[in-house]
Amino acid sequence: MMKIWENVKYGLPVKGVRIIDAHGHCGDYSEFYNPRKGSPETIVQLLDNMGVECCVLSPNVGFKNDHIRGNIMMAEAVKKFPGRIYGYICLNPIYMDDMVSEIQKYENNPGFLGIKYHISINKTPFTSPKYAPAFEYANEKGMVILMHTYGADALASLAPAADKYKNIKFIAAHSEVGIENVERIAEVVNSRDNFYVDTALAGASEGSIETLVKYVDTKKILYGTDIAFYSPNFTFGRIVMADIDDEVKLDILGRNAEKLFNI
Numbered sequence: 001m002m003k004i005w006e007n008v009k010y011g012l013p014v015k016g017v018r019i020i021d022a023h024g025h026c027g028d029y030s031e032f033y034n035p036r037k038g039s040p041e042t043i044v045q046l047l048d049n050m051g052v053e054c055c056v057l058s059p060n061v062g063f064k065n066d067h068i069r070g071n072i073m074m075a076e077a078v079k080k081f082p083g084r085i086y087g088y089i090c091l092n093p094i095y096m097d098d099m100v101s102e103i104q105k106y107e108n109n110p111g112f113l114g115i116k117y118h119i120s121i122n123k124t125p126f127t128s129p130k131y132a133p134a135f136e137y138a139n140e141k142g143m144v145i146l147m148h149t150y151g152a153d154a155l156a157s158l159a160p161a162a163d164k165y166k167n168i169k170f171i172a173a174h175s176e177v178g179i180e181n182v183e184r185i186a187e188v189v190n191s192r193d194n195f196y197v198d199t200a201l202a203g204a205s206e207g208s209i210e211t212l213v214k215y216v217d218t219k220k221i222l223y224g225t226d227i228a229f230y231s232p233n234f235t236f237g238r239i240v241m242a243d244i245d246d247e248v249k250l251d252i253l254g255r256n257a258e259k260l261f262n263i
């Protein structure tokens with residue numbers, strides 16, 4: 001069988017492998033230059049270039065300005081590219097009163113696969129009671145929640161919520177930040193059935209994927225790139241070309257997300 005990286009070294013998309021990008025963003029962003037503005041068309045073109053089947057996105061405008069408008073934009077993108085673009089329902093704990101109603105608007109739309117919170121932008125720690133209404137509801141429904149975490153401390157601060165709401169499947173983002181603390185990250189992830197991590201990162205230490213795979217349960221690691229907030233090619237390359245077993249690459253690139261999202 002052809003190795004996963006063999007097409008890539010000739011600049012061709014990966015073939016015959018199901019790849020699901022579990023962490024991306026769409027739309028323009030106010031804090032740095034994003035020349036193609038993360039349009040759905042741009043994102044599908046980027047997926048095609050790499051041989052990626054689909055991605056799960058959240059709308060940038062949803063974190064910064066208006067999560068209700070962001071979710072409407074996300075629904076339009078999902079409708080335009082079914083099976084290629086999926087969405088997270090973007091919620092803001094600052095506006096806790098409409099969290100459940102926003103979930104209810106989209107929970108039966110097959111294009112939405114979970115909920116996304118951005119703790120850094122919305123400046124509300126996971127221990128805040130403001131999350132409770134959404135967590136209670138998501139727990140009843142067994143939903144997936146992608147949480148922006150950045151470093152082992154932030155990742156570990158999500159553990160009490162994962163222990164309290166056992167039917168929510170939490171994804172902690174950017175798990176290779178602070179890879180020197182990988183044993184702590186592994187302890188949190190490996191001891192909880194409902195705790196996953198993703199690989200989204202715009203800059204990473206050499207060998208960080210290999211280190212993550214060495215310590216963290218490889219069935220709990222999801223391919224994520226921050227497409228098209230940052231270029232997805234960087235993380236795509238460092239996973240496809242990583243010095244790890246092809247079976248593990250298949251799990252990270254698609255099989256784990258396929259099971260988690262049931263797609």
Ligand SMILES: [Zn+2]
Nearest residue numbers: 023025200226
């Ligand atoms: Zn992100």
